[in-house]
Amino acid sequence: MIEMRDVGFGYHGQDELLSGMTLTLQPGMFHFLTGPSGSGKTTLLRLCFADLLPSSGQMTAFGQDMRALSRDDIADLRRRVGVVHQDPQFLDHLPVAENVALPLTIAGEAVDMEALRDLLGWVQLTHHARALPPSLSGGERQRAALARAVILSPDLVLADEPTGNLDWEMSMRLMQLLIELNKSGKTVLVATHDLNLIRATKAQVTARVLRITGGSLHLAGADL
Numbered sequence: 345m346i347e348m349r350d351v352g353f354g355y356h357g358q359d360e361l362l363s364g365m366t367l368t369l370q371p372g373m374f375h376f377l378t379g380p381s382g383s384g385k386t387t388l389l390r391l392c393f394a395d396l397l398p399s400s401g402q403m404t405a406f407g408q409d410m411r412a413l414s415r416d417d418i419a420d421l422r423r424r425v426g427v428v429h430q431d432p433q434f435l436d437h438l439p440v441a442e443n444v445a446l447p448l449t450i451a452g453e454a455v456d457m458e459a460l461r462d463l464l465g466w467v468q469l470t471h472h473a474r475a476l477p478p479s480l481s482g483g484e485r486q487r488a489a490l491a492r493a494v495i496l497s498p499d500l501v502l503a504d505e506p507t508g509n510l511d512w513e514m515s516m517r518l519m520q521l522l523i524e525l526n527k528s529g530k531t532v533l534v535a536t537h538d539l540n541l542i543r544a545t546k547a548q549v550t551a552r553v554l555r556i557t558g559g560s561l562h563l564a565g566a567d568l
C-alpha cells in the first residue's frame with residue numbers, strides 16, 4: 345500500500361532529516377510510528393499523503409511512483425488516505441456536522457445524511473452535530489477530525505499525535521475508534537511518543553511499532 349525503498353528526505357536547503365528509510369505499510373495492519381520530538385514523525389506522515397516528496401530513493405503508494413503523480417493521481421491518493429492532523433483545523437463558522445462532511449462537499453458529492461448521522465454517532469458527537477467547532481473539547485475535536493478523515497472511506501488512516509493533548513481516558517476512547525477502524529479492515533498508522541499508549545493498544549490489537557532514531561527508521565524491539 346505504501347512502500348519505501350531507501351528513501352531520504354531533507355527540507356529545502358537543509359541537510360537530510362531522514363535517510364535510508366525502507367518500509368512497507370502492510371494492508372490491514374495497525375502501525376505505530378514513534379521517536380523523539382523533532383525526529384521526523386510528522387515529516388514521514390506527510391510523505392505518505394504526498395504533502396512532501398522524497399528527495400531520494402523509491403516510494404510508491406498503491407503501486408504508483410510518488411514522484412510521478414499527476415494532479416488527478418494526488419487527488420485519488422488523498423481519497424484513499426484519511427489524515428488526522430496534529431492540530432486539526434475546522435471552519436469555525438460551520439457546524440460540526442458540516443465540517444465532518446466537508447471532504448464530500450469539496451469533492452462535489454452528495455451528503456448521505458443517514459450515513460453522516462451514523463458517523464457522528466460512532467464518534468459520539470451526535471449531540472454536538474449543530475455545535476460550532478470552538479465550543480468542542482480537545483477530545484471532541486479529535487473525534488470530529490477522525491470522522492472527517494474517514495468520511496471518504498479511505499483504505500489507510502494516518503493520525504499524527506492524535507492524543508497529544510488528551511487525558512488518559514479520552515486518549516483510550518480515541519484509540520478504541522482507531523482499533524475499531526483497523527478491525528474493520530483499514531490500515532492504520534498512528535504517530536505518538538507515548539509508550540504507555542502503545543502498550544495499552546498492543547494489549548488489544550496486533551501492532552507493528554516503527555521507530556525513527558538518528559534520521560532512520562527501525563522496527564522497535566519486543567520490549568514495548
Ligand SMILES: Nc1ncnc2c1ncn2[C@@H]1O[C@H](COP(=O)(O)OP(=O)(O)OP(=O)(O)O)[C@@H](O)[C@H]1O
Nearest residue numbers: 355356361379380381382383384385386387388537
Ligand atoms: N516545513 C519545514 N521546514 C523546515 N524544517 C522543518 C519543517 N517542518 C519540520 N521541520 C523540522 O524537521 C524536523 C522534524 O520535524 P517533525 O515535525 O517531522 O518531527 P516530529 O517527530 O513529528 O516532532 P514532534 O513529535 O515534536 O511533533 C524538526 O527539526 C523540524 O524543526
